[in-house]
Amino acid sequence: MVKTIKLTKGFDIKLExxxxxxxxxxxxxxxxxxKPLNFKGITPKLVVDxxxxxxxxxxxxxxxxxxxxxxxxxVSGEVIEIKRGPKRVIEEIIILSDAKNNFKDFxxxxxxxxxxxxxxxxxxxxxxxxxxxxxPFNKIANPEQTPRSIFISGFDSxxxxxxxxxxxxxxxxxxxxxxxxxxxLTDGNIYLxxxxxxxxxxxLENAHGVVKTYFDGPHPSGNVGVQIHHxxxxxxxxxxxxxxxPQDLVILGRLFSTGHYDARKxxxxxxxxxxxxxxxxxxxxxxxxxxxxxxxxxxxxRIISGNVLTGQQINENAYLNFYDNQITVIPEGHEEEFxxxxxxxxxxxxxxKSLPAFLFPNKSYKVNTNMHGEDRAFVVTGEYEKxxxxxxMPLQLIKACMANDIDNxxxxxxxxxxxxxxxxxxxxxxxxxxxxEIIENGLTYIEKEA
Amino acid sequence: MNKLKEVLQRLRPxxxxxGKYEKFRSTxxxxxxxxxxxxxxxxxxxxxxxxIDLKRTMFMVVxxxxxxxxxGIWNVGYQHFxxxxxxxxxxxxxxxxxxxxxxxxxxSYMVGLGIEFAFAQIxxxxxxxxxxxxxxxIPLCLPPSxxxxxxxxxxxxxxxxxxxxxxxxxxxxxxxxxxxxxxxxFAYPAYMAGEYLSxxxxxxxxxxxxxxxxxxxxxxxxxxxxxKKAPVASLWEMFVGLEQGSIGETSVLAILIxxxxxxxxxxxxxxxxxxxxxxxxxxxxxxxxxNAGLPIKEQSIYMAANPLSHLLMGGFAFGAVYMATDPVSxxxxxxxxxxxxxxxxxxxxxxxxxxxxxxxxxMLAILFMNVLAPLVDYFxxxxxxxxxxxxxx
Numbered sequence: 001m002v003k004t005i006k007l008t009k010g011f012d013i014k015l016e017x018x019x020x021x022x023x024x025x026x027x028x029x030x031x032x033x034x035k036p037l038n039f040k041g042i043t044p045k046l047v048v049d050x051x052x053x054x055x056x057x058x059x060x061x062x063x064x065x066x067x068x069x070x071x072x073x074x075v076s077g078e079v080i081e082i083k084r085g086p087k088r089v090i091e092e093i094i095i096l097s098d099a100k101n102n103f104k105d106f107x108x109x110x111x112x113x114x115x116x117x118x119x120x121x122x123x124x125x126x127x128x129x130x131x132x133x134x135x136p137f138n139k140i141a142n143p144e145q146t147p148r149s150i151f152i153s154g155f156d157s158x159x160x161x162x163x164x165x166x167x168x169x170x171x172x173x174x175x176x177x178x179x180x181x182x183x184x185l186t187d188g189n190i191y192l193x194x195x196x197x198x199x200x201x202x203x204l205e206n207a208h209g210v211v212k213t214y215f216d217g218p219h220p221s222g223n224v225g226v227q228i229h230h231x232x233x234x235x236x237x238x239x240x241x242x243x244x245x246p247q248d249l250v251i252l253g254r255l256f257s258t259g260h261y262d263a264r265k266x267x268x269x270x271x272x273x274x275x276x277x278x279x280x281x282x283x284x285x286x287x288x289x290x291x292x293x294x295x296x297x298x299x300x301x302r303i304i305s306g307n308v309l310t311g312q313q314i315n316e317n318a319y320l321n322f323y324d325n326q327i328t329v330i331p332e333g334h335e336e337e338f339x340x341x342x343x344x345x346x347x348x349x350x351x352x353k354s355l356p357a358f359l360f361p362n363k364s365y366k367v368n369t370n371m372h373g374e375d376r377a378f379v380v381t382g383e384y385e386k387x388x389x390x391x392x393m394p395l396q397l398i399k400a401c402m403a404n405d406i407d408n409x410x411x412x413x414x415x416x417x418x419x420x421x422x423x424x425x426x427x428x429x430x431x432x433x434x435x436x437e438i439i440e441n442g443l444t445y446i447e448k449e450a
Numbered sequence: 451m452n453k454l455k456e457v458l459q460r461l462r463p464x465x466x467x468x469g470k471y472e473k474f475r476s477t478x479x480x481x482x483x484x485x486x487x488x489x490x491x492x493x494x495x496x497x498x499x500x501x502i503d504l505k506r507t508m509f510m511v512v513x514x515x516x517x518x519x520x521x522g523i524w525n526v527g528y529q530h531f532x533x534x535x536x537x538x539x540x541x542x543x544x545x546x547x548x549x550x551x552x553x554x555x556x557x558s559y560m561v562g563l564g565i566e567f568a569f570a571q572i573x574x575x576x577x578x579x580x581x582x583x584x585x586x587x588i589p590l591c592l593p594p595s596x597x598x599x600x601x602x603x604x605x606x607x608x609x610x611x612x613x614x615x616x617x618x619x620x621x622x623x624x625x626x627x628x629x630x631x632x633x634x635x636f637a638y639p640a641y642m643a644g645e646y647l648s649x650x651x652x653x654x655x656x657x658x659x660x661x662x663x664x665x666x667x668x669x670x671x672x673x674x675x676x677x678k679k680a681p682v683a684s685l686w687e688m689f690v691g692l693e694q695g696s697i698g699e700t701s702v703l704a705i706l707i708x709x710x711x712x713x714x715x716x717x718x719x720x721x722x723x724x725x726x727x728x729x730x731x732x733x734x735x736x737x738x739x740x741n742a743g744l745p746i747k748e749q750s751i752y753m754a755a756n757p758l759s760h761l762l763m764g765g766f767a768f769g770a771v772y773m774a775t776d777p778v779s780x781x782x783x784x785x786x787x788x789x790x791x792x793x794x795x796x797x798x799x800x801x802x803x804x805x806x807x808x809x810x811x812x813m814l815a816i817l818f819m820n821v822l823a824p825l826v827d828y829f830x831x832x833x834x835x836x837x838x839x840x841x842x843x
Contacts, residue, residue, distance in 0.1 A: 013498070013599060038515050046757050055465065072641065097534065125804065136556060154570050159498075186813070187681075233838075233841050235839065235841060252514075260477055261691050263730065302491075302497060304497055308497045308498045309496045309497070310496070310500070311497065313497070328497075329747065330492055330497065330498070333489065334489040334588055335489050336486040336487060336488060336489045337486060337487040337489075338455075338485065338486055339485065339486075339487075340486070340487035341503055341505040341506045342505075342506065342509060344501055346498075347497070348501040349500070349501070350500045350502055351500055351502075352500065352501070352502035352503040352506075352507075352715070352716060353714060353715045353716050354506060354507070354510050354715040354716070355501045355502060356503060356670055357504075366500045367806065368491075368498070369491040369492045369498060370487070370489065370490070370491060370492075370499070371488070371490040372481060372487065372498050372499050372500065372501050372502070372503055373487065373502070373503025373504065373505065374488065374490065374500070374503070374504075374576060374577075374621075375576075376503075376504045376578055376579075376620075377578060377618065377619050377620030377621070378620050379504060379507075379578075379580065379619060379620045379777055379778055380504075380717075380777050380781075381505060381719075381777040381780070381782040382719055382777070382784060382787070383716075383751060385784055391645075391834070391838065392836065392838075393831060393834055394785070395782060396782075396831055411835040411838070411839070412831075412835065413838060414832070423495075423496055425497055426496045427496045427499060427500055428500045428502070429500070430500075430503060430507050431504060432494050432499060432503070435495070436495065436496070437494060
């Protein structure tokens with residue numbers, strides 16, 4: 001009997017610019033970049049120099065915290081630039097692809113006979129280990145620990161969320177291989193969480209060796225943190241669970257069946273300012289320039305690696321972040337609005353019933369980046385509770401984070417959450433508080449101090 | 451609109467640091483952002499934001515008070531002419547009421563906003579919109595015959611002592627409007643709880659005793675009950691609001707329209723509003739039961755009062771809907787709001803009946819629960835922590 005968990009709290013923000021379920025083959029830029037800043041808590045130590053030739057799967061840098069944890073090149077070619085920022089922080093390692101797909105061979109792995117150590121070793125050396133993340137702290141999993149269980153969220157409930165049913169179409173074999181590999185990493189369950197509201201593809205529906213659970217509810221029901229909370233909550237900092245994105249799991253499966261770090265993936269390109277809203281074949285670390293060239297409307301737009309709630313703003317020549325499967329382009333909102341707080345001059349999504357949006361629950365909005373107000377003191381209470389489907393008191397946890405109050409942060413559930421779980425709280429906040437940042441700072445603080 | 455925007459943009463440098471009117475920067479900002487929502491865009495965090503902001507939230511509360519304000523204006527006029535024994539039309543009532551009420555509203559806003567703007571300037575903050583609501587609540591909870599200077603003093607007291615001393619909007623422990631009222635209540639008791647003022651004016655009616663018709667009483671249902679007499683108004687009159695009292699508190703009907711607006715928009719907590727009424731009703735029933743058990747001689751008409759009359763009399767409904775729901779001074783947890791509201795209802799009726807020194811228990815009950823709200827929240831939060839820990843298998 002497959003369990004269904006119904007969540008009522010949350011909010012679906014419907015946006016214009018849903019990508020068509022269609023993949024265009026487009027020659028992608030030959031420039032690729034791996035950005036060490038995408039990996040939380042990692043101090044990179046370079047192993048390549050400018051001008052060096054690399055194969056796909058050759059290491060670019062390793063983590064000073066764990067020298068076996070390698071970060072590798074997604075393509076074969078030449079390291080053309082090592083871009084450093086303030087204080088000589090390594091920002092990007094840029095590789096010019098030779099378009100030859102020379103793979104470093106890690107050897108096929110027979111998962112039926114392989115040991116846990118074999119899997120870990122292959123993953124660490126191939127650069128696929130960073131796909132595995134952990135709660136608490138939402139950082140790269142520690143290969144020396146054994147997780148209680150591993151979670152895969154099979155759907156993305158965020159605005160213009162990535163359609164994994166389309167992406168995983170035809171990837172059944174590699175997806176299953178990935179799951180088989182994960183099974184060697186934990187003594188507990190592999191949880192595969194699916195949406196009750198979607199027609200799930202065969203790769204997800206037929207996956208075996210997993211505990212399947214359906215989630216029925218609005219965003220953030222697709223957030224892995226919410227799912228962990230309802231299935232196997234992380235209560236102390238010693239309750240380690242891991243999680244992995246389904247598309248990354250396919251790349252992992254491919255590694256074990258071919259022996260190659262073949263970082264091809266589909267990227268969903270959407271948002272109201274994209275001309276051809278669709279999927280593109282892509283490789284991890286690729287430049288977004290070719291995907292967006294002649295593909296966005298004129299005007300001042302914001303390009304986001306990821307979704308509108310948790311993504312990062314990038315420029316039109318930048319590179320997709322390591323973990324993202326999505327590019328969103330929406331207009332900037334620099335226009336001042338006469339009495340806009342009283343009489344909105346154009347439709348905008350809102351969770352508040354004081355705006356007319358709630359009368360049109362199925363309307364999709366062309367949304368811009370305007371703040372629609374200014375920063376204010378915390379005044380309104382009771383609103384965050386409506387969009388956080390967890391037994392966690394959001395306002396109190398946020399305040400504990402602001403006060404660096406470790407005891408209360410622990411007791412109120414800091415280990416269960418990631419900033420993304422609070423993205424909706426931040427969106428609906430009347431006082432426009434930077435809540436994801438507060439939670440992130442709280443997590444950083446408690447990881448250092450507790 | 452573009453003209454207006456141009457003017458504001460041209461003026462802006464004068465108000466910026468080093469400009470001629472640097473001292474009025476907060477005031478200018480407040481006006482500018484009132485007229486035009488700034489073109490600020492998101493940075494870091496979510497890329498999109500909800501259309502709601504604090505201006506709209508506070509304005510919705512002000513809108514929800516309009517029915518009570520309009521009825522209050524009419525009723526002030528109506529009671530005025532009734533005391534004089536003169537037949538009057540709707541228009542005459544509204545004109546007479548406006549002459550009395552609008553200056554009180556104006557003084558409250560001018561004094562309060564003036565101080566808020568000054569504090570925002572000194573602190574380098576932006577002006578918070580909280581006073582939009584407080585500035586309207588203060589007049590509505592005062593008697594129509596209150597001298598304007600008292601309105602000014604009370605407003606200044608509450609903005610400085612209740613709010614700014616604690617750090618401004620969002621930081622205060624007590625409800626600012628009620629603090630203004632309680633200040634007047636204890637500083638000038640005759641002006642808040644008597645029937646007549648020293649100059650012979652009625653307290654609750656804008657008329658002079660010497661001009662009133664014979665038999666007109668300046669007593670409210672609350673004060674009559676306090677003296678162990680039967681009230682003058684029927685339940686229906688109390689519900690509609692055809693009685694004397696503070697400007698905005700008499701009509702439960704108008705207040706319920708406001709409550710509906712607050713609850714539908716989600717801006718006022720239904721948990722608090724409903725539980726205050728339930729608390730008052732339950733305490734009324736308990737008093738009925740206690741009274742029935744007493745010897746006949748000790749029974750009191752007040753304890754035997756219909757529990758519904760407690761909800762309709764005096765400032766009960768007004769306090770439940772507009773005062774208790776202030777999110778800053780109320781309990782902040784969902785469960786806590788229910789306890790908080792329920793206890794306000796209970797204490798109000800208890801104070802009214804058992805403490806004749808304070809005919810209106812609502813004000814003190816809310817302020818008392820404002821102080822206790824963090825404690826209520828503390829217990830709710832602790833129980834959440836325990837429940838979370840108990841999940842360890």
